[in-house]
Amino acid sequence: MGMRTIWALLMMMMMMMIIDVESSLHRVGGGKYNWKPDVNFTDWANHQRFYSGDWLYFGFDRNSHNILQVNKSSYEQCIDNDFIFNVTRGGRDVFQLLQPQPYYFICGRGYCLKGMKLAVNVLPQPPPSTPTVPIISASTANILTKDSNTVTAIATTILTAFIFKALYFD
Secondary structure, three states, rough: OOOOHHHHHHHEEEEHOOOOOOEEEEHHHOOOOOOOOOOOOOHHHHHOOOEOOOOEEEOOOOOOOOOOEEEEHHHHHOOOOOEEEEEEOOOOEEEEEEOOEEEEOOOOOHHHHOOEEEEEEEEEEOOOOOOOOOOHHHHHHHHHOOOHHHHHHHHHHHHHHHHHHHHHOO
Protein backbone atom coordinates (compact mmCIF):
# COMPACT_ATOMS: atom_id res chain seq x y z
CA MET A 1 0.00 0.00 0.00
CA GLY A 2 1.49 3.32 -1.05
CA MET A 3 1.95 6.47 0.95
CA ARG A 4 -0.95 8.19 -0.84
CA THR A 5 -3.30 5.38 0.15
CA ILE A 6 -2.21 5.62 3.77
CA TRP A 7 -2.71 9.39 3.79
CA ALA A 8 -6.13 8.91 2.18
CA LEU A 9 -7.06 6.42 4.92
CA LEU A 10 -5.82 8.76 7.62
CA MET A 11 -7.82 11.63 6.15
CA MET A 12 -10.92 9.42 6.02
CA MET A 13 -10.46 8.48 9.67
CA MET A 14 -10.06 12.13 10.67
CA MET A 15 -13.19 13.08 8.73
CA MET A 16 -15.15 10.36 10.54
CA MET A 17 -13.96 11.71 13.89
CA ILE A 18 -15.78 15.00 13.44
CA ILE A 19 -17.69 15.53 16.64
CA ASP A 20 -21.33 14.78 16.08
CA VAL A 21 -23.80 16.91 18.08
CA GLU A 22 -25.71 14.45 20.21
CA SER A 23 -28.71 14.76 22.42
CA SER A 24 -28.46 14.36 26.17
CA LEU A 25 -30.70 12.64 28.67
CA HIS A 26 -31.51 14.78 31.70
CA ARG A 27 -32.81 12.92 34.75
CA VAL A 28 -35.34 15.40 36.12
CA GLY A 29 -34.39 16.31 39.67
CA GLY A 30 -31.01 14.63 39.29
CA GLY A 31 -31.87 11.04 40.17
CA LYS A 32 -33.61 7.92 38.98
CA TYR A 33 -36.94 8.56 40.77
CA ASN A 34 -36.93 12.25 41.61
CA TRP A 35 -40.25 13.48 40.16
CA LYS A 36 -41.71 13.85 43.65
CA PRO A 37 -42.61 16.57 46.18
CA ASP A 38 -39.91 18.38 48.12
CA VAL A 39 -37.42 18.48 45.22
CA ASN A 40 -36.36 21.94 44.06
CA PHE A 41 -36.85 21.53 40.31
CA THR A 42 -36.16 25.21 39.65
CA ASP A 43 -32.73 24.94 41.25
CA TRP A 44 -32.04 21.69 39.38
CA ALA A 45 -33.06 23.20 36.01
CA ASN A 46 -30.92 26.31 36.64
CA HIS A 47 -27.86 24.05 36.83
CA GLN A 48 -28.61 22.32 33.52
CA ARG A 49 -28.20 23.36 29.91
CA PHE A 50 -30.94 22.09 27.60
CA TYR A 51 -30.57 21.93 23.82
CA SER A 52 -33.08 21.03 21.13
CA GLY A 53 -33.02 17.28 20.70
CA ASP A 54 -32.31 16.59 24.40
CA TRP A 55 -34.52 14.28 26.42
CA LEU A 56 -36.07 14.65 29.88
CA TYR A 57 -36.40 11.49 31.96
CA PHE A 58 -39.10 11.49 34.64
CA GLY A 59 -38.99 8.69 37.22
CA PHE A 60 -41.97 8.57 39.59
CA ASP A 61 -44.76 6.55 41.19
CA ARG A 62 -47.42 6.52 38.48
CA ASN A 63 -50.15 5.75 41.02
CA SER A 64 -49.48 9.04 42.82
CA HIS A 65 -48.07 11.40 40.20
CA ASN A 66 -48.30 12.38 36.56
CA ILE A 67 -46.50 14.71 34.16
CA LEU A 68 -48.40 17.26 32.14
CA GLN A 69 -46.89 19.62 29.60
CA VAL A 70 -48.66 22.95 30.03
CA ASN A 71 -48.40 26.58 28.90
CA LYS A 72 -46.73 29.26 31.01
CA SER A 73 -49.97 30.50 32.57
CA SER A 74 -51.04 26.99 33.64
CA TYR A 75 -47.53 26.41 34.99
CA GLU A 76 -47.61 29.57 37.08
CA GLN A 77 -51.13 28.90 38.42
CA CYS A 78 -50.85 25.08 38.67
CA ILE A 79 -53.83 24.49 36.38
CA ASP A 80 -53.87 20.83 35.35
CA ASN A 81 -57.09 20.55 33.33
CA ASP A 82 -55.81 22.60 30.39
CA PHE A 83 -52.65 20.65 29.50
CA ILE A 84 -50.92 20.48 26.11
CA PHE A 85 -49.71 16.90 26.42
CA ASN A 86 -49.90 14.15 29.05
CA VAL A 87 -46.35 12.77 29.21
CA THR A 88 -47.38 10.08 31.72
CA ARG A 89 -47.06 6.52 30.45
CA GLY A 90 -45.67 4.19 33.07
CA GLY A 91 -43.59 5.91 35.73
CA ARG A 92 -40.33 5.98 33.81
CA ASP A 93 -41.20 8.39 31.06
CA VAL A 94 -39.24 10.50 28.60
CA PHE A 95 -40.02 13.65 26.70
CA GLN A 96 -37.94 15.01 23.83
CA LEU A 97 -37.31 18.76 23.70
CA LEU A 98 -37.63 19.25 19.96
CA GLN A 99 -37.72 23.04 19.59
CA PRO A 100 -35.58 25.82 21.09
CA GLN A 101 -38.25 27.35 23.33
CA PRO A 102 -39.44 27.30 26.95
CA TYR A 103 -41.23 24.12 28.08
CA TYR A 104 -43.41 23.84 31.18
CA PHE A 105 -44.38 20.71 33.10
CA ILE A 106 -46.49 20.17 36.19
CA CYS A 107 -47.75 17.29 38.27
CA GLY A 108 -51.54 17.31 38.58
CA ARG A 109 -53.52 15.89 41.48
CA GLY A 110 -52.60 18.91 43.64
CA TYR A 111 -48.87 18.20 43.73
CA CYS A 112 -47.98 21.19 41.57
CA LEU A 113 -48.90 23.38 44.54
CA LYS A 114 -46.30 21.40 46.54
CA GLY A 115 -43.57 22.34 44.06
CA MET A 116 -43.83 19.55 41.51
CA LYS A 117 -43.38 21.72 38.46
CA LEU A 118 -40.55 22.26 36.04
CA ALA A 119 -39.71 24.99 33.54
CA VAL A 120 -36.86 24.50 31.08
CA ASN A 121 -35.53 26.90 28.49
CA VAL A 122 -34.31 24.97 25.48
CA LEU A 123 -31.49 26.45 23.39
CA PRO A 124 -30.68 25.73 19.74
CA GLN A 125 -28.01 23.09 19.19
CA PRO A 126 -24.55 24.69 19.25
CA PRO A 127 -22.58 24.43 16.01
CA PRO A 128 -20.31 21.39 15.87
CA SER A 129 -16.79 22.09 17.01
CA THR A 130 -14.11 21.89 14.36
CA PRO A 131 -11.79 18.92 14.72
CA THR A 132 -8.11 19.48 15.26
CA VAL A 133 -5.85 17.82 12.72
CA PRO A 134 -3.05 15.86 14.37
CA ILE A 135 0.44 16.28 12.98
CA ILE A 136 2.09 12.98 12.15
CA SER A 137 5.84 12.83 12.36
CA ALA A 138 7.99 11.27 9.63
CA SER A 139 8.86 8.34 11.91
CA THR A 140 5.16 7.62 12.50
CA ALA A 141 4.49 7.81 8.75
CA ASN A 142 7.32 5.31 8.17
CA ILE A 143 5.84 2.91 10.74
CA LEU A 144 2.43 3.25 9.11
CA THR A 145 3.78 2.47 5.65
CA LYS A 146 5.49 -0.67 6.95
CA ASP A 147 2.35 -1.86 8.72
CA SER A 148 -0.34 -1.04 6.18
CA ASN A 149 -2.50 -4.02 7.18
CA THR A 150 -2.91 -2.53 10.65
CA VAL A 151 -3.95 0.82 9.20
CA THR A 152 -6.47 -0.90 6.94
CA ALA A 153 -7.86 -2.90 9.86
CA ILE A 154 -8.20 0.21 12.03
CA ALA A 155 -9.87 2.19 9.26
CA THR A 156 -12.29 -0.67 8.55
CA THR A 157 -13.14 -1.01 12.25
CA ILE A 158 -13.82 2.72 12.62
CA LEU A 159 -15.91 2.82 9.46
CA THR A 160 -17.92 -0.21 10.62
CA ALA A 161 -18.53 1.43 14.00
CA PHE A 162 -19.82 4.62 12.37
CA ILE A 163 -22.11 2.66 10.03
CA PHE A 164 -23.43 0.64 13.00
CA LYS A 165 -24.05 3.85 14.97
CA ALA A 166 -25.84 5.46 12.04
CA LEU A 167 -28.07 2.44 11.47
CA TYR A 168 -29.00 1.65 15.06
CA PHE A 169 -28.63 4.82 17.14
CA ASP A 170 -29.62 7.83 15.00
